[in-house]
Amino acid sequence: METIGRLASGLAHDFNNLLTAILGYCDILLRRLSQEDPTRKGIEEIRSAGERAAGLTRQLLAYSRRQVLKPQVIDLDASVTSMIPLLRRLIGEDIELHPTLEPDLGHVEADPSQIEQVIMNLVVNARDSMPRGGSLVVETSNAELDETFAKRHAPTRPGRYVMLAVSDTGSGMDEETRTRIFEPFFTTKQLGKGTGLGLATVYGIVKQSGGYIWVYSEPGMGSTFKIYLPRVDAEISPETPGKTSPQPPRGSETVLLVEDDQTVRSLASEMLELNGYTVLQAPDGREALDLVRRHGHPIHLLLTDVVMPQMSGRQLAEGIATIHPGIRVLYMSGYTDGVIAHHGMLDAGVAYLQKPFTADFLARKVREVLDARAGRGPTGSTEGA
Numbered sequence: 001m002e003t004i005g006r007l008a009s010g011l012a013h014d015f016n017n018l019l020t021a022i023l024g025y026c027d028i029l030l031r032r033l034s035q036e037d038p039t040r041k042g043i044e045e046i047r048s049a050g051e052r053a054a055g056l057t058r059q060l061l062a063y064s065r066r067q068v069l070k071p072q073v074i075d076l077d078a079s080v081t082s083m084i085p086l087l088r089r090l091i092g093e094d095i096e097l098h099p100t101l102e103p104d105l106g107h108v109e110a111d112p113s114q115i116e117q118v119i120m121n122l123v124v125n126a127r128d129s130m131p132r133g134g135s136l137v138v139e140t141s142n143a144e145l146d147e148t149f150a151k152r153h154a155p156t157r158p159g160r161y162v163m164l165a166v167s168d169t170g171s172g173m174d175e176e177t178r179t180r181i182f183e184p185f186f187t188t189k190q191l192g193k194g195t196g197l198g199l200a201t202v203y204g205i206v207k208q209s210g211g212y213i214w215v216y217s218e219p220g221m222g223s224t225f226k227i228y229l230p231r232v233d234a235e236i237s238p239e240t241p242g243k244t245s246p247q248p249p250r251g252s253e254t255v256l257l258v259e260d261d262q263t264v265r266s267l268a269s270e271m272l273e274l275n276g277y278t279v280l281q282a283p284d285g286r287e288a289l290d291l292v293r294r295h296g297h298p299i300h301l302l303l304t305d306v307v308m309p310q311m312s313g314r315q316l317a318e319g320i321a322t323i324h325p326g327i328r329v330l331y332m333s334g335y336t337d338g339v340i341a342h343h344g345m346l347d348a349g350v351a352y353l354q355k356p357f358t359a360d361f362l363a364r365k366v367r368e369v370l371d372a373r374a375g376r377g378p379t380g381s382t383e384g385a
Contacts, residue, residue: 015053016334017261019356022050024267027359028274054356071109071209072237076140076164076229077101079115087123087138094133102141106231108162110209118202122166122225125199129170129223139165143228156212161228168224173217181215248363250276253300253370257281258288258316259332260308264355268303271359272366285311289319299324301370303353306333330369332357 026047033040080099088097119138126136143163150156173181182203202225206213210230217223255277259265262283269279280295282288285308292299302320304313311319317329334355351369353362 016355017264019050019054020334021263021267023047023054023356023358024271026050028267028270031274031359050356071111073107073109073232073234074112074115075105075107075236076115076162077103077105079112080119080138080140080164083116083119087119090120090123091127091136095127095130096135098135098137100137100139104142105140106142106160106162107234107236108209108229109232109234110211110229111205114205114209118205118227119164119166121199121202125225126166126168126170126223129168129172134169134222136169137165137167139163139167141165142231145228153212153214156228160231161211162231164227164229166225167222169222172219172221172223173215174219178215178217182213248275248360249367250363251367251370252276252278254278254280254298255301255303255366256288256292256299256320258283258285258302258304258308258313260284260305268362271362272303274359275363275366277366284308285313285316285319288316289323292320292323299327301328301330301366303330303332303366306331328369328372330365 026043029043030040030047033043080101084097084099091097123136123138130136141163143161145153145156145158145161147158150158181199183200203213206227206229212228214226214228215223216226255272257265257269257272257279258281259268260283265281265283269281272279280291280299282291285304288304299320302317304316306313308316313331313333317327320327328351330351330353332353332355351365351372353365357365
């Protein structure tokens, strides 16, 4: 299992660069074609396949606990409540859904989108175990795990937790199956009915969020998955809904793009130029510094890969900041969080773009960083960001 995790992490960088190119050029082509163009359907299918491939990569990285999370203080009751209409459609009319939520539930710190994925995957798994219908309970409660529980459920640590449980009245599992359910690619479903990554993804997200997951099941008696996430006393993070508009935001600033992968560099340059930016390109840090010294005009944003030969993105940003002290910085990478953290890129407030990215997301992220309040240093952080 650890070997598969390392393999997933190692492949992520190159694979995400390829997916960035596939999805990005699809976006550019779709922007240039009219809605009536007969070639749109084929390009949209290519893009859809690329998105599914990106989803599989995220699942593998979630299992290996090497994905980049965006944790917030959240209320699990609110997360479950917002998903109930979707869950009812997902399980169908033959399965009864019973939310059982504790009113005074404590808060947890986790990535909201990943928690939603956990709930979705557990509910889908429960649904598939009840082909003739049944009952599904989604429950939350506060939990105090003592020394006795911790000793019986190693490596759990005693403390204050919030529990999320998903229980079904399905076919259940024997002991041999229970011991393997969190392995990637292990599945009891028919060929073509599942990737075997659903529960592996749940396991990875829970572990990366500092929690624990246990399953209780017997053949013919259904199953219960219990997740324990550490309780925090902080207030719920304020929601920051993104502003949506039919067209991606444009600009006229100068962007220095530094990326060692030529395909991704050409793609990102074309994306930015389509939105009105002047783009200067360099394949590595040394050439970028030489270009900055020769340019002699303002450069408003540095868009740089994190891991490059000779000089990292952070080292480059620090070097350019001595020439252009007010330059804004946006880092991008296809590597996973372990590698990025090694390069000092996961500090709070750092502007970061995960590959693969779409043309619209790049345009919005660039505009967001350029429009941020003053105070941004070479790490890309901003006061109040």
